[in-house]
Amino acid sequence: MKGTLATLLFVFSLFSCEQKQVPPIKGVRDTDETYTPGLGDMMLKMQTRHAKLWFSGINENWELADFQLHEMEEVIEDIQKYKGEEEEIKLLTMILAPLDSVDAAVDAKDLERFKSSYENLTTTCNSCHVASKHPYNVVKVPDGPMFSNQDFSPVSK
Numbered sequence: 344m345k346g347t348l349a350t351l352l353f354v355f356s357l358f359s360c361e362q363k364q365v366p367p368i369k370g371v372r373d374t375d376e377t378y379t380p381g382l383g384d385m386m387l388k389m390q391t392r393h394a395k396l397w398f399s400g401i402n403e404n405w406e407l408a409d410f411q412l413h414e415m416e417e418v419i420e421d422i423q424k425y426k427g428e429e430e431e432i433k434l435l436t437m438i439l440a441p442l443d444s445v446d447a448a449v450d451a452k453d454l455e456r457f458k459s460s461y462e463n464l465t466t467t468c469n470s471c472h473v474a475s476k477h478p479y480n481v482v483k484v485p486d487g488p489m490f491s492n493q494d495f496s497p498v499s500k
């Protein structure tokens with residue numbers, strides 16, 4: 344019995360020694376720093392929502408348009424949460440009023456209002472790109488579906 348315990352302790356001490364000698368795995372970041380997405384990544388999400396919002400709206404799929412708007416608002420909240428301290432992000436609030444107008448058009452299920460408010464939203468995206476010194480990032484009203492693997496027409500009930 345005693346021998347077994349000694350063997351176990353010996354094996355354990357070997358094991359714990361070995362643990363300490365394991366070199367850090369290359370490519371794994373120091374976990375003291377929590378991962379936060381970059382602004383560029385979050386803008387790619389904005390671009391996706393912006394495109395999906397358009398195809399939902401022009402297909403008069405108001406339920407889906409409402410969903411996309413909600414997702415876009417979440418991206419905006421994340422940008423404010425993670426990047427709010429950065430000077431250029433203070434400009435982000437300019438998007439809120441145009442977004443509200445699109446929201447109102449979606450609620451009213453008004454296609455013409457949707458199109459015009461969407462154009463205004465897109466202009467505001469670009470105004471912020473200019474104001475934040477990224478004028479070369481130009482977004483526009485999509486002219487072809489970016490996602491051919493999604494059906495934007497309303498689901499028949």
Ligand code: HEC
Pocket residue numbers: 382383384386387389390393431432433434435437438464465467468469471472475477480482
């Ligand atoms: C704060 C004002 C601001 C607003 C409002 C804004 N953007 Fe941006 N956008 C930026 C900044 C700053 C960058 C550059 C990000 C970086 O440094 O990587 C950017 C980059 C982008 C890019 C380039 C991403 C890439 O890597 O290719 C796209 C696309 C984009 N924005 C889409 C949009 C869309 C769509 C909207 C409106 C629905 C919008 N943005 C509204 C500030 C803004």
